[in-house]
Amino acid sequence: MDKKIYIIHENSEWTQHLTKRLDELNLPYEEWHLDQGMVKLDEEPPEGVFYNRMSASSHTRGHRYAPELTASVLAWLERHGRKVFNGTKAISLEVSKVAQYMALQAQGIKTPKxxxxxxxxxxxxxxxxxxxxxxxxxxxxxxxxxxxxxxxxxxxxxxxxxxxxxxxxxxxxxxxxxYIQAPEPFITRCEFVNGKFLYAVRVDTSEGFQLCPADACQIGDLYCPVGEEAETRPKFEIIEDFHDPIIQQYEEFLRENQIAIAGIEFIRDKNGTIYTYDVNTNTNYNRDAEEKAGKYGMLEIAKFLGAELTK
CATH class of the missing domain: 3.30.1490.20 (ATP-grasp fold, A domain)
Structure with a gap:
């Protein structure tokens, strides 16, 4: 059987942007939609490259036990020595912010009390x-x-x-x-592919905290934590030439926790102190922001997976 790229997920709306890129690059792939299913522990997995995109919010789409099933599948794949990106360590952090904060602190990264x-x-x-x-x-x-x-x-x-x-x-x-009071109502989200920094995004928070950058997550009438404020800038905006020592710390954190692809969010207080509060191992990208900047996360992921498949 020819080797493929296997995409593990539970949300086709978030995955179609990646499969489109895989098609463009003519790469062989198969989707494993793990909202339900089984794991035959006495059988060997297929050969190939496996990329886990399981989300902590799966229960909001009716897929209550998808992360638990995925954790079992990942353990099975790793037991058989398959090449897995965002494996068991990643999913353990994806479904628990407590686990995230402990792992971040272990790398000397400051988190909110x-x-x-x-x-x-x-x-x-x-x-x-x-x-x-x-x-x-x-x-x-x-x-x-x-x-x-x-x-x-x-x-x-x-x-x-x-x-x-x-x-x-x-x-x-x-x-x-x-509550970390920022001088302006925005947070910064740093994106990483193959454990390396790709770009940083300025995310407007004046309409609330539901900050998923995927096109399918643009939600209106949100709870507003910072009051009414007119904003003419786009909600998601890639920051040109972003540089900060926190990037090296994030890359070390990802390497230590065997996470290849992620988005990490932080906020600065009035003194400029960075507080990291979320690690997204099932990261999404905003189309408008990427087109404006000419940088494309899913394309970089597709290239990365393709390169790993040929190794």
């Missing part, structure tokens, strides 16, 4: 650790910034927890995190 809690009473108690300062709640396992809310008081949090809008993380763990 965070408390993980299970249960409404514990969430309230955790908020007391912020001494009256603004804080954010977020899901430990989410994606696209789902579940992020900003609070200025424990009273407001209590009202939220008792209301109909509160929704637990799919794994039951809610994070209470210090």
């Amino acid at each position: 965070t408390v993980a809690a299970v249960g409404k009473d514990s969430i309230l108690k955790a908020a007391e650790a912020f001494d009256g300062q603004p804080f954010i709640t977020k899901h430990n396992r989410a994606g696209k910034g789902l579940g992020v809310q900003l609070f200025y008081s424990i009273k407001a949090l209590k009202e939220f927890l008792e209301g109909e809008e509160f929704e637990e993380s799919i794994d039951g763990i809610t994070l209470i995190q210090e």
